[in-house]
Amino acid sequence: MEKEYLQVRGRIFDIQKYSIHDGPGIRTIVFLKGCPLRCRWCCNPESQEREIQTMITGGKPKTIGRDVTVGEVMDEVMQDRFYYRRSGGGLTLSGGESLMQPDFASALMQAAHERGINTAMESTGLAPFRVIAEKILPHLDLYLMDIKHTDREKHKFFTGVSNELILENAKKNSRIRAESGDSCSGGARLQRHRGGDTGDSEICGLPPWGGAAASAALPPAGNGQVRGAGQGLHAVQRPAALQRADAETDGCGFCNRAAG
Numbered sequence: 061m062e063k064e065y066l067q068v069r070g071r072i073f074d075i076q077k078y079s080i081h082d083g084p085g086i087r088t089i090v091f092l093k094g095c096p097l098r099c100r101w102c103c104n105p106e107s108q109e110r111e112i113q114t115m116i117t118g119g120k121p122k123t124i125g126r127d128v129t130v131g132e133v134m135d136e137v138m139q140d141r142f143y144y145r146r147s148g149g150g151l152t153l154s155g156g157e158s159l160m161q162p163d164f165a166s167a168l169m170q171a172a173h174e175r176g177i178n179t180a181m182e183s184t185g186l187a188p189f190r191v192i193a194e195k196i197l198p199h200l201d202l203y204l205m206d207i208k209h210t211d212r213e214k215h216k217f218f219t220g221v222s223n224e225l226i227l228e229n230a231k232k233n234s235r236i237r238a239e240s241g242d243s244c245s246g247g248a249r250l251q252r253h254r255g256g257d258t259g260d261s262e263i264c265g266l267p268p269w270g271g272a273a274a275s276a277a278l279p280p281a282g283n284g285q286v287r288g289a290g291q292g293l294h295a296v297q298r299p300a301a302l303q304r305a306d307a308e309t310d311g312c313g314f315c316n317r318a319a320g
């Protein structure tokens with residue numbers, strides 16, 4: 061009988077394969093629809109509204125968003141399992157904000173873990189921490205936390221919401237990871253924002269992620285953003301799902317080569 065979590069439904073607006081910028085290795089990104097922020101530089105504005113929308117592109121109407129089950133998404137994600145194995149990649153949830161659909165996000169990552177697939181999530185962290193701790197962290201290998209700005213007023217100006225809960229959640233997340241002996245997976249993606257009335261570059265990061273060391277020489281990604289700073293820190297760590305697979309196979313969970 062099919063597992064219940066495979067029937068959990070959620071709303072996405074895209075699935076992107078062969079990504080190399082959203083976590084270690086080659087990854088499939090599932091973009092969930094709906095976001096509580098309204099960033100001025102948003103590169104996925106079609107992700108913001110939770111509702112399915114119709115947009116006019118090239119003079120033709122295009123439906124943005126579709127409802128899918130976890131099983132349907134995983135069928136697509138698993139098509140690239142050999143790439144994940146070779147590259148240390150996996151599944152990345154993005155958006156939008158996955159925390160707006162915590163049951164769906166949780167079930168997706170659980171399904172990935174049960175198939176030995178590494179999980180990452182790009183997220184602003186804007187949700188009650190109980191949701192993150194209970195639904196997300198148990199199935200998450202790498203939290204790419206997207207902190208838009210550490211200054212409260214500037215965060216509100218640029219995104220439309222305060223950063224108080226976000227920063228509080230970042231600290232709690234980091235603390236939990238540190239207490240569990242995992243100094244790597246509690247990382248935050250750092251972003252540098254240019255322009256606007258800040259007039260200059262600003263780099264935001266919170267200890268203990270070592271963000272300053274990772275902030276140099278970042279390639280520009282358009283829309284005034286520079287992204288990917290956290291990845292260099294995290295790509296060196298073998299994902300938890302693989303470590304489990306290693307332990308089970310007494311070697312490499314990807315290629316089944318013996319340890320050593």
Ligand code: SF4
Pocket residue numbers: 095096097098099101102103104105107108155156157184
């Ligand atoms: S958090 Fe991401 S998806 Fe949401 S508005 Fe900001 S840039 Fe867009």
